Amino acid sequence: EVQLVESGGGLVQPGGSLRLSCAASGFTVSSNYMSWVRQAPGKGLEWVSVIYSGGSTYYADSVKGRFTISRHNSKNTLYLQMNSLRAEDTAVYYCARVEGSGLYYFDYWGQGTLVTVSS
Amino acid sequence: SYVLTQPPSVSVAPGKTARITCGGNNIGSKSVHWYQQKPGQAPVLVIYYDSDRPSGIPERFSGSNSGNTATLTISRVEAGDEADYYCQVWDSSSDHPNWVFGGGTKLTVL
Numbered sequence: 001e002v003q004l005v006e007s008g009g010g011l012v013q014p015g016g017s018l019r020l021s022c023a024a025s026g027f028t029v030s031s032n033y034m035s036w037v038r039q040a041p042g043k044g045l046e047w048v049s050v051i052y053s054g055g056s057t058y059y060a061d062s063v064k065g066r067f068t069i070s071r072h073n074s075k076n077t078l079y080l081q082m083n084s085l086r087a088e089d090t091a092v093y094y095c096a097r098v099e100g101s102g103l104y105y106f107d108y109w110g111q112g113t114l115v116t117v118s119s
Numbered sequence: 120s121y122v123l124t125q126p127p128s129v130s131v132a133p134g135k136t137a138r139i140t141c142g143g144n145n146i147g148s149k150s151v152h153w154y155q156q157k158p159g160q161a162p163v164l165v166i167y168y169d170s171d172r173p174s175g176i177p178e179r180f181s182g183s184n185s186g187n188t189a190t191l192t193i194s195r196v197e198a199g200d201e202a203d204y205y206c207q208v209w210d211s212s213s214d215h216p217n218w219v220f221g222g223g224t225k226l227t228v229l
Contacts, residue, residue, distance in 0.1 A: 104216075109162055109163070
């Protein structure tokens with residue numbers, strides 16, 4: 001059974017840093033495309049970042065240069081390092097597995113972890 | 120960047136058919152995916168590749184896509200279908216891949 005479990009969220013001051021983790025089971029993270037998607041309170045879904053199975057990484061313009069996506073193959077875990085955090089980064093962050101052949105969608109999602117950026 | 124437009128809300132009586140639209144420029148040339156999100160829960164994929172259903176999703180959920188509009192249709196609506204629904208496409212037209220979501224539609228079962 002595929003499972004994704006996020007952790008690492010919490011309250012952080014503006015300008016601070018936080019690292020989110022997403023532990024996967026039931027499949028191999030490094031063999032799949034993996035993404036982070038966030039949802040600000042009361043708002044819609046926003047794609048944040050993706051890491052391809054080959055290691056290429058891409059980011060939404062809103063987080064480029066501040067966030068870094070990575071993975072630990074032996075731990076089967078996905079990460080999101082978030083630096084220079086802003087109030088507008090406050091959101092529930094979901095990790096999701098990417099599926100599809102060139103027409104990509106998210107077939108499995110974690111339960112999410114809340115990040116609050118506030119002084 | 121590519122923009123998807125959804126109505127903020129749709130209301131339907133139990134047993135009737137709900138149709139949630141997703142508008143985009145020539146969206147018919149793209150593959151559209153749909154997610155259901157209930158309060159306090161993670162999104163769940165309900166339709167992929169315009170009209171395919173993942174295992175476990177009732178046949179009452181169907182999708183179509185043509186021209187500038189994609190549509191999620193829920194037949195014989197039940198109280199448990201009340202949720203937010205999001206459409207999504209993958210866009211490769213810019214210098215980096217981009218997963219685009221619509222703004223979401225709140226489905227209310229009257």
